[in-house]
Amino acid sequence: MSGHKSRSLAVFLITGMLVAGMLTATILTKSWSLFTITILGAALFFFYMDFEYSPASAREIGLIAVLGTIAAVGRVPFSALPGIQPVTFMVITTGFVFGPRAGFMVGSTAAVVSNFFLGQGPWTPWQMLSWGLAGTTAGLVRNRWPRPGSAGRVLFCFAWGYLYGWIMNTWFWTAFVHPLTWKSFLATWAASFWFDTLHALGNAGFYLILGPRMIKVLARFQKKLQVELSDP
Amino acid sequence: MALFEIENLTYFYPECDTPALKNINLHIEEGELLLIAGGSGSGKSSLARLLAGLIPDFYGGKLAGRVLFRGKKLSELGPRLLNTQVGIVFQDPEQQLVMTTVEAEIAFGLENLGLPQGEMFRRLAEVMGFLGLTSLKQEFTANLSGGQKQKVALASVLAMNPRVLILDEPTSQLDPLTADEFFNLVERLNKEMGYTVVLIEQRLERCFHLADRLAIMEGGKILRSGPVREVARWEAENSLPFLPPVAKFFAMLRAPALPLTVKEGRKELKKLYPSPPAPEKDQARPARLLPVPATRQDKRVVEAKNLWFTYPNGKEALKGVSLRVNRGEFAVIIGENAAGKTTLLKQLAGLLKPGRGRVLVMGKDTRTTALPELARRVGYLAQNPNTCLFQDTVEAELRFTLDNLGLEDGGVIDDVLKRLGLLPYRQTNPRDLSSGERQRVALAALLVAKPALLILDEPTRGVDCRLKKELGSCLAGLVREGLTVLMVTHDMEFAAEYAKRIIMLFDGRIVSDGSKHEVLGNSLFYSPQIARLFGGTVDGVLTVEEGLEKISANGELSPCLATKAGL
Amino acid sequence: MLEHLFYEDKGVLLQNLHSTAILGYLAVFFTLALLFSHPLYLAGIFLVGALAVVTAEALEKWEAYLKAGLWMALLVMLINPLVFHAGKTVIWRSPALPLLGNVSICLEAICYGAAMGIRLLAVLTIFCLASAVVHPDKFLSLFSRFAYKSALVVSLATRMLPAAARELANAREMLQLRGVDFAAGNLKERLKKYSRLLDILLLASLEGALQTAEAMQARAFGSGPRSCYRRELWRPRDLLCLTAGCLALVFSCYARVKGYGDYNYYLQLGVLVPNPASLILLAGILGSLALPLVLSWGWKHWPYLRLKI
Structure with a gap:
């Protein structure tokens, strides 16, 4: 386990250095859109590396891929109803049950994979982050309050509808709007x-x-993720 | 020393009280092809997983007894060595591929073994060359056909250079032609490349003759294992169903020899019919096309009139199909892959609307009738019953249909459950049932709406012979009560046994339509094994029973009458 | 819709590049679109992007991007004048509005909005190009060396998606024939029907996850340190494309340092071409960016070039 820890420390360090380097560069060029992209890249890198150094078994990888697929496939039959898609809900539920790491992976996988079929855009990394964060926070909420009421969870899902929009707006706002003030942020939000x-x-x-x-x-399925060997 | 030695092995899956494998003793010799047969739930797949080391490494559970590989305990080999010695190909082509291109897929196992780049190149080149996959190198794995997927799965196992190949019903999801191709490969691997093969199969008529030894399993036990003919004879004596039709036929005749292939069978049949009748004058008798009898309007259940259909992607799937199915018919649609079979079924069910031409279901045009209204007249069962069951109990599943269609219960649920033998499972979760029972639940969920027409898309795929028999007699019973059944199957034995009418589709057109004796009897390649056995000798024989009847009608053969009585 | 990859093999040069070369080239393209604010520079980049899409034979796919992009560009052009009022050239001053007060629409903000709209279209075009010429496998193979578990999850999900889409369509048909009408009902009822589909898909797919995991384990997954299979070849064309990208980047950095790439929108519009060097540099940048496209064209029409690169 200590090897695992030291490796995650190294990941932290590398991420930190990369971010610091890019930040210096962005401050020199004074480009806020590059700045947000740096933060985005660093966040995605951090989450992925965290998964990379986790002891994920074949079963967990299979499960995450399947849940990511289902979330991704849900994007299409719903596209007739604007704004309504089950991805966020699926990702949050995964986070509730399997924790922050799986939540992030399912969310970001759903985003990148569905876009392999629908077409990638500048929105892809932002979707990866937003949905990933939805899953992560759901997992964190579960870790903090293992038995929240149904109302709390509904509220959480509801809130993520707006949070998702805000994260997605961030890039649009920093790259295409001037000046970057509360007022202009509110305008994009509106x-x-x-x-x-x-x-x-x-x-x-x-x-x-x-x-x-x-x-x-x-x-119920979570129980099947562990392998137990016993002597007769 | 045997390659595998299994001694007194008993295994329980986690949280299971009944053993999946019971007191197994089995030896597998180097270089042999061992065929394992048995019904679903007999423990065949568990045995395969045991040999591949997945039991207990992947599944956990309780294990007693030992498995020796070249005299060494399997658990002591370690995963890496084990994986390079034993390779396994699974049943479902959808579930065993992991990468996005064929090349990456084959390389996946080699990467896991940590092989150097040069070695990976060499192995990929050899395997892709041997299996003819080079042209598919860059293909997206998800869009390959089922047969190609299984070939890629085999290739990725072969690349890891194992000595033993375990094939767990590798062809159950494939159509017969592709399955044959796969078996040819297996034969080459065994006979020419020297691989030891453990083959688990349902389609015995296509692989029986390849085997050196045969093991029959039931209820987690090996009932008997030994040389194929010996076990086959023992099976015949104990009337077990795991025999190809030719062998079954001669076993029932109590013939002295037990042929396993059509070729051997025809030789034996010559002894029974010493002087085959002279060939009839008009050898090239043309098959009658479209013998549609004139019927009164009220007897027609579904009718397609000059039906044309092109998919949005430009594929023209149906080209002028005219078809009439009357009340109480049991019709089977056959044809190669992509011949338009499923498209035709969807058209008749109203799921797709005609491009040109018309489809009338009970006199109603599908273009102008709402789907829920059609649903009261037509039941449609898609290929995978898993995608239609989602309620928590069997009863709720049936009630769902009724509620949606706005129908009253009025005892119909009880009636349907009873008829399909599902009464004891009324409150069971459909997902806890076996695959055969699940299929019947899906059927029941359609039948509660009392449709006049039942449409089934390949209900026999991946189903073992016992369940096939159950399904067949269940459908035949429904037809006797006035239901009309239209189904697609690749299983000619099934079609010959239960259908009355066969419709052959090719490239979006009906090329042959008539009674089963007309179509299958005259068919070159779609004929069942028994028809090929009797081809040119006696006409109009498609099934084992018909064969026995014909033989016993031929008075000279007295022993047959005794056998007939013994049936 | 989800049954086929967005990527289609058209046999053009851009699809036959080493992943490092093509992704490097696209990354430069993207960075430049964000780096400059000068309208001529942005328009130039958009133009070369459009040419690249034509070269990659992806015009059809581009249409969908443009449709979405035009709406977004319109939004950009709308929001900017609404939130920035301090420009010198006021075109229209609104009467006092509640909450907002006097809103003045100024020319500078409209110009800025228009330029940003072009930037948006350029960025979308570059992503369209990337989706059309980079096979997911190429993209994933880049990550598989240092993040193989994540790459595996993504490739597994990509492989499963078409089957899941088919399954969803099947489930939908089965429900339709059991009397479920997906087109009817209010939002809540429709949501309920779609939830049922999701439920079916989940139940049908979960067991499959175990089978896939089993197949992975049977193929030695996680049995120890693994190696990485590289099959891409490095050819002269890759070097040429990467060099072209680097060249464009160097020119751009120079332009940026010199301040040519920037344009002063506020508070008053600046001079469009302050000095001819700015245009020469722009030509240099666009020329380098277009080099791979010229190669691609030559590769297709000139067998000799095909032989050599």
Whole structure:
């Protein structure tokens, strides 16, 4: 385990150095869009490296891939309803059951994989981060409060509808709007307000309809992730 | 010393009280092809996993007894050595590929072994050359056909250079032609390359003759193992179903020899029919096309009139199909892959709408009738029953259909459950049932709506012979009660046994349509094994029973009558 | 929609480059689009991007990007004048509005918005190009050396997606024939129906995860230190493309240091071409960026070039 720890320390250090280097560069060029991209890249790098050095078994990798696939595939039949898609909900539920690391991986995988089929865009890394963070925070919430009420979880799903929109707006805002003030941020926020509200409502709706059942199904499956050998 | 020695082995899956493997004793010799047969749930797959070391490494559970590989305990080999000695190909081509291109897929195992770059290149080159995969090198694995996927799975195992190949029903999801191709490969690997092969299979008629030894499993036990003919004869004596039709036929005749292939069988048959009848004058008798009998309007259940259909991607799937199915018919659609079979079924069920032409279901045009209304008349079962069951109990599953279609219960749930033998499982979760039972639940969920027409897409795929028999007699019973059944299958033995009418599709067109004796009897390659056995000798024989009847009608053969009585 | 990859093999040169070369080239392209704010520079980059899309025979795919992009560009052009009012050239001053007060729309903000709109389109074009010429496997193989578990998760999910999409379509059809009408009902009812689909898919797929894991273990996954299979070849064309990218980057850095790439929108619009060197440098940058496209064209039409690179 100590080897594992020292390696994650090294990952921390490398990430830190990279970020510091890029930040210096962005401050020199005074480009805020490059700045946000640096932060984004560093965050994704950190989360992925964290997964890389975790002792993930074949079963866990298979499970994460399957959940990521289901979340990704959900993007299409819903595209007729603007803003409503089950990805955020699926990712959050995964985080609730399997913890922050799996939550992040499922979220970011869903984003990148669905875009292999729909077409990558500048939004891809931001989707990876937003959905990844939705899963991570869900996992953290579970670690902190193992038994929250249903209302708390619905609220959490609802809130992520807006949070997702804000993270997605960040890049748009820093790259294409001038000046970067609260006022202009609010303007971009207002532009996506209805979209985000639908998203939030969709999340809450999905949780109310399917949440408890899905948590039950996933929790039952979680038991199958461990291998137990016993002597007869 | 035997390659594998299994001694007194008993195994329990985690949280299971009944053993999956019971007191297994088995030797596998270097270079042999061992065929393992048995029904589903007989422990065949568990045995395969045991030989590949996945039991207990991957599954956990309780294990008693020992497994020796070249005299050494399997658990002492370590995963790396084990993986380079024993390779396994699984049943489902969808689930065993992990990478996005064929080349990366084959390299995956080699990367895991930590081989150097040069060695990986060499092995990839050899394996892709041997299996003819070079042209697919850059293909996206998800878009390969089932047969190609299984070939890639085999290639990625072969690249790891194992001595033993374990094949766990590798062809159960493939159509017969692709399956044959796969078996040819297996034969070459065994006979020319010297691989030891453990083959677990349901399609015995296609691989029986390849085997050196045969083991029959049931309930986690090996009932008997030994040389193929010996075990086959023992099976015949104990009337076990795991025999190819030719062998079954001669075993029932109590013939002195037990042929395993059509070629051997025809030789034996000559002895029974010393002077084969002279060939009829008009050898090239053309098959009658479209013998559609004139029927009264009210008897027609579904009718396609000059139906054309092109998918949005430009593929023209149906080209002028005209078809009429009457009440109480049991019709089977056959044809190669991508011949348009599934498209035709979806058209008849109303899921797809005609491009040109019309489809009438009970006189209603599918283009103008809403799907829920059609759903009351047509039941459609897709290939994978897993995608249709989601309720927590069997009863809820049936009730779901009723509620959605706005129908009353009125005892129909009880009735359907009873008829399909599902009454004891009324409150069971469908996911806890066996695959055969699940299929029947899916069927029941359609039948509660009392449809006039039942459409099934390959219900026989990956189903063992016992369940096939159950399904066949269940459908036949429903047809007797007035239901119309239309299904697609690749299983000619099944079609010959239960269907009355066969429709052959090729490239989006109907090329042959008639009674099963007309179509299958005259078919060059789609004929069942028994028809090939009797081909040119006696006409109109498609199944073992028909064969026995014909033989016993031929009065000279007295022993047959005794056998017939013994049936 | 999810059954086929966005990437399609068209046999063009850009699809046949080493992953380092093509990704390096695209990264330079992307950085430049963000680095400059000068309208001529941005327009130039957009133009070369459009040419690249044509060279990659991806016009069809570009259409969808442009459709989405134009809406977003419009939004950019709208938001900027709304939030910035201090420009010198006021075009229109609104009467006092609640919350906002007097809003003045100024020319500078509109110009800035337009330039940013072009930047947005350029960025979208570059991503469209990247999606059309980089096979996911090429992209993943870049990461598989130092992040193989993550790369494996992504490739596994990519491989599973078409099957899952088919399964979803099947489940949908089966439900339709059991009386579920997906087009009917209000939002809540529809959500309920779609939830059911999701539920079915989840139940049907989870067992598959174990089978896949089993297959991975049977192929020695996690049995010890692993190696990495490299099959990409390095050819002269890769060197040429990478050099072209580097050259463009060097020119751009120079332009940036000299201040040519910047444009003063606020508080008053600056001079468009302050000195001819700015245009020469722009030509240099665009020329280097276009070099791989010229190669690609030559590769297709000139067998001799095909032989040599």
